[in-house]
Amino acid sequence: MGETSDIRTGHCLCGAVTVTARLHGTGFEACHCNMCQRWTGGGPYHAIRAADLEIRGEENIRTFRASDHGERANCTACGSPLYWRLQGRPIRMIAVGLLDDQTGLHIANEIFVDHRPEWMPVHEGATQETEAENLAQLKTYLEMPA
Amino acid sequence: MTAEARIFEAHCLCGAVSARGRSAAPEIHACHCEMCQRWTGGGPFMWVDLDDIEIEGLENTRTYASSDFGERVHCAICGSPIYWKVKGQPTECLALGMLDDQSGLKVTREIFVEYRAPWAAPCEGAEQRTEEDEAELKAEFEELARD
Numbered sequence: 001m002g003e004t005s006d007i008r009t010g011h012c013l014c015g016a017v018t019v020t021a022r023l024h025g026t027g028f029e030a031c032h033c034n035m036c037q038r039w040t041g042g043g044p045y046h047a048i049r050a051a052d053l054e055i056r057g058e059e060n061i062r063t064f065r066a067s068d069h070g071e072r073a074n075c076t077a078c079g080s081p082l083y084w085r086l087q088g089r090p091i092r093m094i095a096v097g098l099l100d101d102q103t104g105l106h107i108a109n110e111i112f113v114d115h116r117p118e119w120m121p122v123h124e125g126a127t128q129e130t131e132a133e134n135l136a137q138l139k140t141y142l143e144m145p146a
Numbered sequence: 147m148t149a150e151a152r153i154f155e156a157h158c159l160c161g162a163v164s165a166r167g168r169s170a171a172p173e174i175h176a177c178h179c180e181m182c183q184r185w186t187g188g189g190p191f192m193w194v195d196l197d198d199i200e201i202e203g204l205e206n207t208r209t210y211a212s213s214d215f216g217e218r219v220h221c222a223i224c225g226s227p228i229y230w231k232v233k234g235q236p237t238e239c240l241a242l243g244m245l246d247d248q249s250g251l252k253v254t255r256e257i258f259v260e261y262r263a264p265w266a267a268p269c270e271g272a273e274q275r276t277e278e279d280e281a282e283l284k285a286e287f288e289e290l291a292r293d
Contacts (some may be wrong), residue, residue: 011184012184013181013184013185013218014210014212028265035159037243038158038226038243038244039159039187039225039226040187040188040243041185041191041192041227041241041242042174042186042192042193042241042242042243043186043242043243044189045187046189064159064223064224066159066160072224072225074224076222077210078185078210078212078220079185079210079218079220079226079227080185080187080225081186081187095187095188096188096189097183097184097185097186097188097189098184098187098188102188102264104264105263105264105265106265117251118250118251119248119251119253123267
């Protein structure tokens with residue numbers, strides 16, 4: 001698998017938390033689950049895969065577990081969502097809203113699409129995955145050695 | 147004859163903050179300014195203007211003054227955005243994500259559209275307003291916040 005050198009910077013609304021990340025690619029995910037919709041203030045949570053992640057301002061991060069496997073991180077000062085990750089696993093994706101430069105990015109896949117609110121259309125060109133399909137994948141992933 | 151107001155119940159992700167409000171003609175508005183995009187994790191901040199808003203659990207919230215007139219309130223436990231408002235003024239909207247029932251709602255207006263993320267598409271049928279289109283309202287807010 002080729003490595004990109006697409007390194008991007010980002011920060012939360014107030015700047016207390018800053019990140020540098022190497023993007024895996026330009027496609028990212030939109031999650032329509034009810035938890036993400038509440039967590040982001042409405043609509044899906046937009047997350048992008050990031051490697052070589054550097055986060056500064058960790059003392060300003062608060063995490064919350066809304067499920068038995070997920071963990072959500074926000075800036076304590078401004079509330080900006082930072083990332084969702086599997087409990088106990090490395091951070092693999094960060095909130096797209098953090099990125100200073102979102103040029104060239106696109107929604108590649110949508111998940112929990114059976115919970116998409118009716119005012120929101122399907123994003124053309126994105127793969128569509130339901131809650132059941134996503135959880136089945138998650139189950140497989142969690143059963144793999146860490 | 148006015149339409150009967152619909153009552154909306156609302157909760158943040160963890161439930162520490164709950165709210166309700168009403169509107170006879172509820173509409174979803176979306177703001178694409180850079181601040182809103184960062185505040186929501188990506189894409190616009192979306193809200194519904196409501197009357198008679200009551201909020202429980204404000205002691206669980208944190209307020210961030212994002213400009214000289216605007217305040218953004220989120221749940222300190224789960225991070226959920228609760229609302230945006232003018233400093234010193236009553237709360238007039240709730241974040242869309244708070245609303246338990248979003249059926250029948252449509253996005254009717256988008257603002258600061260020139261700042262829309264390159265990957266985001268306009269909502270069909272929604273009025274598109276630029277920062278300049280919003281300048282008059284912004285001036286009103288600045289005036290209100292100064293009082």
